[in-house]
Amino acid sequence: MRISRNLRMCSFNVNGRPPNGDIEEWILGKRVHRKSTAKSLEPLDDDLDTGSQLHSSADPESPVTACEAEDSATLNGSEDPYPDMIIVSFQEMDLSTEGLLYATAASASKGDAWISAISEALSFSEGGSYLKIASKQLVGLFMCIFVKEQFASGCRIDDITTCAAGTGILGVMANKGAVAISLVFPGTSTRLSFINSHLAAFDEMLDKRNSDFHDLSRRLRFVDKGGSERFVFESHVLFWMGDLNYRIELPQEDVRELMSDKSEHRIESFRTLWRFDQLKSSQEKGLAFKGFKEAPLEFLPTYRFASGYGSDDLGYDLKRRPAWTDRILYLPSPMTPVTQISYESHPEITMSDHKPISAEFLITTHKIHDKKQEYVLEDILSKIRDTQIPEVRQAHDDRRPIPRLRLSPSTIELGDIRYQEPQEAVLTLENIGETACAWRWIPKSMDGAIVPAWLSVAPTFGLIPPQASCTVHLVVQVDYLNAQAFNEGVSTIDDTLVLHVVGGQDHFLQVCGNYQASCFGNSLNWLVRLPCSAREFSKNRDRWELLPENGALSCPRELGRLLEWLMSNAVTFDDLFLQPGDPQVVKRIRENLDTGDEFDFIPAVDKQTLAFAFGETLIQLLESLSEPLIPWALHGDCANATSRDMAFAIIHEMTSYSASSLVTITAFLHFLSLQPSKRKTDRVNDLVLKFAPILLRDPPADSPELLASSLSPLQKRRFVEYFFVT
Amino acid sequence: MSRQFQFKLVLLGESAVGKSSLVLRFVKDQFEDYRESTIGAAFLTQTVTLEDQTTVKFEIWDTAGQERYKSLAPMYYRNANCAVVVYDITQSASLEKARNWIRELQRQADPSIVIALCGNKSDLSARRQVTQEEAQKYAEEEGLMWGETSAKTGEGVSEIFLSIAKKLPLTVPSAAAPRGGASARPAGQKGVDLNRSTTQSQDGCNC
Ligand SMILES: Nc1nc2c(ncn2[C@@H]2O[C@H](COP(=O)(O)OP(=O)(O)OP(=O)(O)O)[C@@H](O)[C@H]2O)c(=O)[nH]1
């Protein structure tokens, strides 16, 4: 039988404050009508100090009995509008310094005070009364769960498990971290887990927040009575709430302006803000909270509030960018449909620098009849989890055989690896266990990639039936984006990949190769200070030293070699630089440049092919520089140069080797343009067209501050043309 | 009001006579015993101030002396205001090369170009193969400036660049004689007047 249950999540960073004022709307929702009489409830477990209840409007003289509550529930039937289960999360409940290290008596009593306040708020319910069935505290993090009394009897204590993990200072202290509670909703087979976390603070700590998420995903484990471990993701529905501390990546003024929109487009303004929310973008980029759902944010940011002079018209702290630090997300599974009913903040509560938030959900589940059905459901569930949810690892349990994989070869040795020459290796994964084996590559560190930049693997995950096998292709390629560190000997082609077997043991695969240093993919500064060829330099590091800045070459030796060859062999070819070069010949020339050996060629190659290959090599060498010959910092000025003299004034700003390399190349191009040609088009124009985007290459897309001054294609051409009129 | 001029100066001469060393001495007052031969051309700048507070900024093109770069030289001496042609006093063949450069400049370069002949490595006079008299006589015949230098000790280096600086504005035809910041470029060429923006408004009232 399908039934639905209403769950209400409440979260609040209380900034160390004790309960104060009315919180019933936050706890029970807007449905609450203030009553003249209220009741206080005896909690289910007795660690609660009912004596420390705070003053409220409750009238202790007229307690409502559990019987009355039953009646009203019966009266309303399933129509009872009050939540079936209420999960309340607090952060910063205790801010004392000793709280960073261990739970204190004071922090425990603060928890009690809040439970009393919640119990009081719950007494406003016109539906059934509530009982506390679970709580968990880790210093300032506190979570407690209340259910309608009618369900409490169906709660099996064995089904409720809790855990906690700190991610604060040194990664373990409890000023940041999470508490979690997992339970099977009474009378159903639906396993629900709730996480209350406080992630790393500050605008710039985005990466830390994301890694906190992964860290907690891994470390939070529920241990049941039998000692078997369950990861938080092994739930039908996982709710994750708390002060996640994500910020809005927009300037202060923009945030405040969008927030103060009171027009009918208000929702649009919220959408705009939400687009720049770090949590949303982290999700979109797959950096954290992958697969989690969150209702649109249609309430004002919940942080940070101040009072008096320090605050703006809306009460926000003038010194901080307002942000949606407080959030409630959930991760559904195909078997348990979830509908979100509300997601709001409670600005009327002013005791903290945060606002409390709440969200309500309807989950659809099945009433269970016997234990067997529950078992089947659990089994199906864990199968889905194992293959679909990346963070899942199943607890080793004796019901299932352990999946086992064999990797061959056990290490990947790729031999010599040269610049821009991809090397492929094949890895075979063989399922030698008795059960299907799900595997995937996982990063070695929490925030890392699964493979280094110079390596690609495909596929990245898979499922192998017993006795079957699959092949994985690994390709090593060093190109201009990553060559520099290898050429300079700062790093080597050597890395260990982690192949994760779901429910089994991880495998470690070493991938290594022997990189052959190249003059391609370097900084100009390094090239002009090389005392010999790049290869020789890397082979005999102890014999050589980089030339001092003063004694640096005027232009990279390799560029000179190419120019010299072109000058004596290629100027008569009209299409030099304008026709592509044969890749095999280019490879050969590159190798000669790298080793410093004389140029040697495949005998069958004709002069023209050779000339074009040399031209191509020169272009590729320029393109491989870590920064273009005209450094990015000067591109803004280049855009403004309107004469040859202004152009040269910019050249004066360059390092002498950049300036010299530039005038050497442009002098050659100028010289080339003056040679007799049968081309119908203007040679200067053709060469400028080809070289302008190379000499003034745009900065990489991930450096917006540099991109701001990048030139239009026309501006580039105009600037480079000034070098043809020296 | 000080006057500022900018000139393009090109260095020519056989490989290893010390062109780059002269520039390094002039620009950074340094010397190195071992220097890599220049590839293509090196580009540097240096400013000198004359007694009358006139400043002259040299845009220096230090060309490669190696034979294989010879065909690029016109790209560098085109439009040059002045050229320093260098020989090595310990190598008489290098003076022959210098003569060739001078002939080429006289034929191909701008007619108003100021040419200085420079005998470098004067510190090695014990191994001298080119006498001062021989070189000076040749320079006088061709109407060139002449001097001996040692990039190693620094002797004569700043003098040769200074005397070029002094000579340059004088070559401007009298009609276009430099007033508070007029062009110092040879006739027919657009010069760079670094004062232009500040002096234009005062032009005509301030001399
Ligand atoms: N003793 C002495 N040696 C000098 C002097 N000037 C240059 N040298 C040396 O002569 C060698 C060549 O000097 P460079 O300045 O590289 O000559 P270059 O004319 O620029 O040569 P290219 O770049 O090949 O055209 C270097 O070893 C210098 O140290 C000098 O005045 N005295």
Ligand SMILES: [Mg+2]
């Ligand atoms: Mg040189």
